[in-house]
Amino acid sequence: MNLQQFFKPEQTRRSALSEGQVVPNSSRCVQCGICSYHCPISIDVRRHAWLGEPVKASRCLTCGECVARCPRGVLRFERTSLFEK
Amino acid sequence: MTNYVIIGTGAAGVSAAETLRKHDSQGKITLIGEERDGYYSRPGLAYILTSEIPESQIFPFSAEDFQHLKLRWVTDSAQKIDRQSHKILLSSGEALPYDRLLIATGAEARGTKVPGVELQGVVKLDNVEDARRILRLCKKARAAVVVGGGITALELVEGLIHLGLEVHFFLRGDRYWGNVLDETESKIVEHRLQEEGVVLHYHTELEEIIGKRGGLFGGGELRVGAVRTVAGENIPCDMVAIAIGIAPRIRLAKEAGLKTDRGVLVNEFLQTDDPNIYAAGDVAQVFDPVSGKTVIDSLWDPARLQGQAAAMNMVGKRTVYRKEFALNVTRLAGLTTTIIGAIGGREPDDDTIGIVRGDSETWREIPEAIAAQSNFDVNRIRLMVGENTLVGAILIGDQKLSQPIHQLVARQVDITPIRAQLLSPDVRLGELIAAFWEHVR
Numbered sequence: 060m061n062l063q064q065f066f067k068p069e070q071t072r073r074s075a076l077s078e079g080q081v082v083p084n085s086s087r088c089v090q091c092g093i094c095s096y097h098c099p100i101s102i103d104v105r106r107h108a109w110l111g112e113p114v115k116a117s118r119c120l121t122c123g124e125c126v127a128r129c130p131r132g133v134l135r136f137e138r139t140s141l142f143e144k
Numbered sequence: 145m146t147n148y149v150i151i152g153t154g155a156a157g158v159s160a161a162e163t164l165r166k167h168d169s170q171g172k173i174t175l176i177g178e179e180r181d182g183y184y185s186r187p188g189l190a191y192i193l194t195s196e197i198p199e200s201q202i203f204p205f206s207a208e209d210f211q212h213l214k215l216r217w218v219t220d221s222a223q224k225i226d227r228q229s230h231k232i233l234l235s236s237g238e239a240l241p242y243d244r245l246l247i248a249t250g251a252e253a254r255g256t257k258v259p260g261v262e263l264q265g266v267v268k269l270d271n272v273e274d275a276r277r278i279l280r281l282c283k284k285a286r287a288a289v290v291v292g293g294g295i296t297a298l299e300l301v302e303g304l305i306h307l308g309l310e311v312h313f314f315l316r317g318d319r320y321w322g323n324v325l326d327e328t329e330s331k332i333v334e335h336r337l338q339e340e341g342v343v344l345h346y347h348t349e350l351e352e353i354i355g356k357r358g359g360l361f362g363g364g365e366l367r368v369g370a371v372r373t374v375a376g377e378n379i380p381c382d383m384v385a386i387a388i389g390i391a392p393r394i395r396l397a398k399e400a401g402l403k404t405d406r407g408v409l410v411n412e413f414l415q416t417d418d419p420n421i422y423a424a425g426d427v428a429q430v431f432d433p434v435s436g437k438t439v440i441d442s443l444w445d446p447a448r449l450q451g452q453a454a455a456m457n458m459v460g461k462r463t464v465y466r467k468e469f470a471l472n473v474t475r476l477a478g479l480t481t482t483i484i485g486a487i488g489g490r491e492p493d494d495d496t497i498g499i500v501r502g503d504s505e506t507w508r509e510i511p512e513a514i515a516a517q518s519n520f521d522v523n524r525i526r527l528m529v530g531e532n533t534l535v536g537a538i539l540i541g542d543q544k545l546s547q548p549i550h551q552l553v554a555r556q557v558d559i560t561p562i563r564a565q566l567l568s569p570d571v572r573l574g575e576l577i578a579a580f581w582e583h584v585r
Contacts, residue, residue, distance in 0.1 A: 084547065087473050089444040091188035092201040105204055130191070130480065131473040132546050
């Protein structure tokens with residue numbers, strides 16, 4: 060593995076962080092808590108869905124676990140980048 | 145200082161308490177609930193059975209969250225609303241005074257009168273205690289019979305299959321949920337259930353649950369040993385799960401002389417015919433501007449929005465509750481399914497009485513619309529095409545278009561530019577809708 064490959068995952072994570080955030084559609088949420096349960100860094104995603112607020116926590120890895128696990132399609136990624144590429 | 149009392153600790157009651165506190169920092173708020181478990185996600189019960197989450201996960205609020213609301217929580221059963229003296233009588237004997245009252249008592253699973261329902265091993269999925277009971281029984285049970293229809297019956301079927309039981313699902317007619325799904329959709333669900341190993345029994349009705357003595361030498365408690373069908377067939381099982389529908393808990397309101405029908409009747413301010421008493425959530429029968437009727441939903445989001453609107457009116461800020469198109473995203477036999485608006489199942493459903501949990505009476509409305517449909521395998525889209533808008537839709541399986549279709553129906557987007565294409569016989573609905581959504585979003 061060369062050095063460039065070694066750093067690639069981190070780069071991808073950073074670009075995801077700078078470009079996207081998890082946004083809830085509260086009207087679909089039933090507060091089951093599957094999202095919070097699967098968050099690897101224990102962000103209470105369910106609370107964000109209850110309040111209708113995007114997950115803005117700087118700690119969010121945007122790993123997509125909550126988005127993928129939600130059984131009701133509540134969560135989605137939304138681009139936050141101000142400048143389109 | 146206003147004395148607010150809320151009876152019921154579900155989504156409607158808790159969101160009402162939040163809203164009351166937000167708009168009245170001084171008022172006294174009392175929340176009365178029968179369940180010792182307090183506020184939890186009732187739809188989350190299904191995910192406990194499938195082991196997707198532990199029981200501890202379904203409680204959305206911490207003790208601290210409730211402390212912030214500065215309310216008094218009373219775990220007791222409200223016995224009577226005394227409208228003359230403005231008091232709620234509790235089982236404990238306490239009489240709680242109120243200035244404004246919210247009835248948010250929800251709904252409860254309907255019982256059945258089949259002989260043997262009192263036996264150990266007959267279950268429902270209505271509250272956390274029921275989920276615990278099922279998990280306990282499943283440690284020893286081998287086979288279960290599920291009777292009923294709608295979402296809860298399938299949640300039970302799925303949960304019991306996951307827990308390793310042989311599951312027999314009784315259907316009185318020739319298909320599942322005939323008053324909401326069309327024939328193709330029923331077949332998709334039934335086929336999927338069969339693939340999972342569920343034994344479907346069509347045209348089958350429960351006649352009797354037969355007990356047997358547990359323990360060695362036939363001693364011990366009488367528990368489920370088998371069921372007998374109306375046709376006379378005996379099926380051995382250790383569990384019978386019943387989900388034939390829910391009934392709004394209107395007793396308190398009715399006995400207090402408030403106007404009730406299937407639910408507690410309210411106006412657009414969610415006010416009953418007593419100006420100091422409001423109702424919200426599964427118990428409330430509200431005006432639906434689309435059908436022009438008063439209807440009941442058993443859905444999380446409407447319960448929450450009604451709780452908020454009722455609370456605004458209780459603090460004196462006049463707020464009209466506008467019922468939106470009823471939406472649920474749920475799983476039917478493992479297939480994620482979005483249902484919105486009127487999709488008019490054209491047949492009666494003998495497996496259920498009234499509505500079930502996660503259900504809306506408005507879905508049964510037969511709209512003045514033509515059905516456009518694509519795909520007949522596990523991924524299916526059916527759109528109800530009205531004069532110039534979509535009036536309802538169902539998506540089974542692939543959910544890529546769930547949000548766009550939800551928005552097209554909810555916002556009543558003018559579909560005139562694609563209406564003719566939508567109704568052409570060889571249309572690919574998915575592609576057409578995706579392209580249209582990109583254009584109008």
